[in-house]
Amino acid sequence: MDFTYDEEQQALREAVRGLVGKAYSDYEQRRQTVAADPGFDEAQWGRMAEMGLLGLPFSEDDGGVGAGPVEISIVAEELGRVVAPEPYLASVVWAGGLVSAVGTAEQRAEVLGALSAGESVLAPALAEPGRRWTNDATATTAVEAGGSWTLTGAKEPVIQGARADVLVVSAMLPSGGTGLFLVGGDAEGMTRTGYATHDGGRAAKVTFDGTPATPLGEPGADVAASIATVTDLARIMACNEAVGAMETALRTTSAYLTSRKQFGVTLNTFQALTFRAADMYISLELAKSLAVWATMVVASGSPAEIAEAAQRASLQVARAGRHIGQEAIQLHGGIGMTAEYSIGAYTSRLTFLDHLLGDATFHLRSLAATVGDHAEVDPLP
Amino acid sequence: MQLELSAEDAAFRDEMRTFFTTEVPQEIRDAVANRRELTKDQIVESQRVLNAHGLAVPNWPVEWGGKDWSPLRRHIWHEEMQRADVPAPLAFNASMIGPVIAHFGSQEIKERFLPATANLDIWWSQGFSEPDAGSDLASLRTTAVRDGDEFVVNGQKTWTTLGQYGDWIFTLVRTDPDVKKQAGISMLLIDMTTPGLTVRPIELIDGGYEVNEVWFEDVRVPVGNMVGELNSGWTQAKFLLGNERVGVAPVGATKRVLAQAKDWARETGQLDDVLTASRIAELENELLALELTALRVVAHSADGKPHPASSVLKLKGTELQQAVSELVVDLAGPASLASGAGDDSDLPWWSRRATPAYLNLRKASIYGGSNEVQRQIIAKTILGL
Structure with a gap:
């Protein structure tokens, strides 16, 4: 058992920290970037590709780097530290992960090659209006005629749905299962209505009306299980991103308490405040432990073990994210409410991550349903 | 990063699991599992089984019976012990005064006390808190005044857990009232059968008698029973409390x-x-x-x-x-x-x-x-x- 990064992982962390720090350690730069479409810096996306970050999860045959979950978690955490707006989690980990898991060799080489090179942004089009974090699709249906497939229906919110070059769309198959499809950004019969999300990102309402689509992998195959496993990986990486964001939120709050003066003294003179900061640290450390653990489970666990680890980490991180995000604003006072100051953006991003792939209640429901199946939870395999 | 234990650590875990589940008497483990209060004899017996196998005080220096384990192995030892419902070695002996004596004591004090402490031949009590010195421990007022080769101790300690079983008590006393409060404290080891020392049990909200008040009235303690230098007791106290927090x-x-x-x-x-x-x-x-x-x-x-x-x-x-x-x-x-x-x-x-x-x-x-x-x-x- 080993909780430390090896030398290469440390070097990766320093490289990523340098890259994203240069772009966004000045919060005003982040604020300007998210003000204009597409809500992130295309040049920074290119630099991330040059560093090999966009191809980290994918095999070398597919144009990627073939790195493991620990390396991906390092990138996610560093992006979280500066609330970098580049859509790494949605485009690379989630949408790219779906292509990697389900696509044919040819599709993987083409789509993931372009993604890894920074030439293409993918969007995961899975969410459907009125439904909550399901792996199956019902509001979008796929029809096959003469070997060609078309999609009809709606997806929303689709992260980076308006900017994306390629959308990875889930749809109900004629046989009733759920398939995945690739849809080009210029496809006929597709309407994309983009908007800003509260965290500074972008999402879209995407509708399909007989839109031509390419089945990802074997045409007509039900891939709900693959969607579930990739989504679990994305959940765990969302946890790592949230850990990075929570660390900065706490550090920023602590720095504020030692510099802001009221009643003639700095705020850290008041125990009512420092004790609350201490509680934030406890929440952070416990959440970090589960995020790191779940990342290691990905490296060695079965899909069922990864699913449970994703639930456990997500529950703990969701609780911590609420606690730290809310207290960070409260301990700042009025300045915490302003968009000009960084702390609120962290709370907003934590709230976003909380609801992207399943919130605390969602995961607790699953854990409660199986609580009688085991005597104790052993963290070691 | 990896989750799995190394083969050596996994074997160590199996070894600990086997030991705790086979060598410690079942009645004692049942009492722990059934959330019953253990008798003094059960606590002593359990610790002696551990000590006989060199497993009572792994956190001590090797020459006094400790194990040069990695922190991970120490953790595994502790977790497997709890998993098997084995009572932990008496904290006052194993985690508190033992490491202090091993670190700060003279060779004579080490030889006199450490083997008996590991084997629970001596049951130690903790004489730190006082009625007016709780979290603010350094405000303690129990005094020790030098008189020839002895200190004369007067005052009152409280919250002395299981003091009714205690043979000896490690005690923080004020030896210099005229300096900053932390700088005038020393640590004395006091035989609880010494005349002038009385123990009064305190009934707690669960109906049990787990803690006690300990009174000192002109209790005479040989100067050789001091651990470390005169007025250095706060250093020993901080060392002890740091260890206590971990365990x-x-x-x-x-x-x-x-x-x-x-x-x-x-x-x-x-x-x-x-x-x-x-x-x-x-x-x-x-x-x-x-x-x-x-x-x-x-x-x-x-x-x-x-x-x-x-x-x-x-x-x-x-x-x-x-x-x-x-x-x-x-x-x-x-x-x-x-x-x-x-x-x-x-x-x-x-x-x-x-x-x-x-x-x-x-x-x-x-x-x-x-x-x-x-x-x-x-x-x-x-x-x-």
Whole structure:
């Protein structure tokens, strides 16, 4: 058992920290970037590709780097530290992960090659209006005629749905299962209505009306299980991103308490405040432990073990994210409410991550349903 | 990074598991599993079994019976012990005064006390807190005045846990009243049979007599019983309290009680209740997070000093210990009222024991440096506040 990064992982962390720090350690730069479409810096996306970050999860045959979950978690955490707006989690980990898991060799080489090179942004089009974090699709249906497939229906919110070059769309198959499809950004019969999300990102309402689509992998195959496993990986990486964001939120709050003066003294003179900061640290450390653990489970666990680890980490991180995000604003006072100051953006991003792939209640429901199946939870395999 | 134990550590875990489940008498382990108060003889017997196999004081220096284990192995030893319902070696001996004597004591004091301390031939009591010196320990007022080759000790200590069994008491006394309060304290080892020393039990809210007041009236103590230099007692005290904080998070034991609580919930038809199930699931998740944090902390404390995050373990560990005891009371429901009923009661034993255990464990967030003191440590030393 080993909780430390090896030398290469440390070097990766320093490289990523340098890259994203240069772009966004000045919060005003982040604020300007998210003000204009597409809500992130295309040049920074290119630099991330040059560093090999966009191809980290994918095999070398597919144009990627073939790195493991620990390396991906390092990138996610560093992006979280500066609330970098580049859509790494949605485009690379989630949408790219779906292509990697389900696509044919040819599709993987083409789509993931372009993604890894920074030439293409993918969007995961899975969410459907009125439904909550399901792996199956019902509001979008796929029809096959003469070997060609078309999609009809709606997806929303689709992260980076308006900017994306390629959308990875889930749809109900004629046989009733759920398939995945690739849809080009210029496809006929597709309407994309983009908007800003509260965290500074972008999402879209995407509708399909007989839109031509390419089945990802074997045409007509039900891939709900693959969607579930990739989504679990994305959940765990969302946890790592949230850990990075929570660390900065706490550090920023602590720095504020030692510099802001009221009643003639700095705020850290008041125990009512420092004790609350201490509680934030406890929440952070416990959440970090589960995020790191779940990342290691990905490296060695079965899909069922990864699913449970994703639930456990997500529950703990969701609780911590609420606690730290809310207290960070409260301990700042009025300045915490302003968009000009960084702390609120962290709370907003934590709230976003909380609801992207399943919130605390969602995961607790699953854990409660199986609580009688085991005597104790052993963290070691 | 990897989750699996190395083959050597896995073998070590198996070795510990086998030892604890086969060498420690079953009646003692049953008493722990059944949440009964252990007798003095049971605590002594258990520790002597451990000591006979060199497993009572692994945290001590090797020459005094310690093991040169990695922090991970020490953690495995501790977790497997709790998993097997084996009582931990008496904290006053193994975690508190033993390491202090080994670190600060003269060769003569080491030889005189350490073997007997490891084997629980001497039962140590802790003479730190006073009526007016709790979290503010340095305000203590018990005095020791030099008279020839002896100190004459006067004053009062309190919250002396299991002092009724104590043979000796390690005591912080004021030896210089005219300097800054921390600078005038010394540590004395006092034979509890010395004339002038009296122990008065204090009844606690669970009906038990776990703690005591200890009174000193002209108690004469040989100067050779001082540990370390005159007026250096605060250094020893801080050393001791740092160790205490690390050992105090009872992750394994709390997991055991929670696993039992699930059985009790099932037996009483409450595990199908979604509110109860989600409460248990959330506790289980927090315990997992705590256990993993403990593993992360031991992995980073190789220099022997307590990791600052050990305050997290103490604070959250005791909160969860209390939360699980609270869950058991709620599972018992009206049967939890019957704490005084005997074994002829029709109510399950665990439900009768639930409330005294819950009330007793309110102490956990107070002792070992109260959880407010831990917050202070986190705020100051980790967050720089």
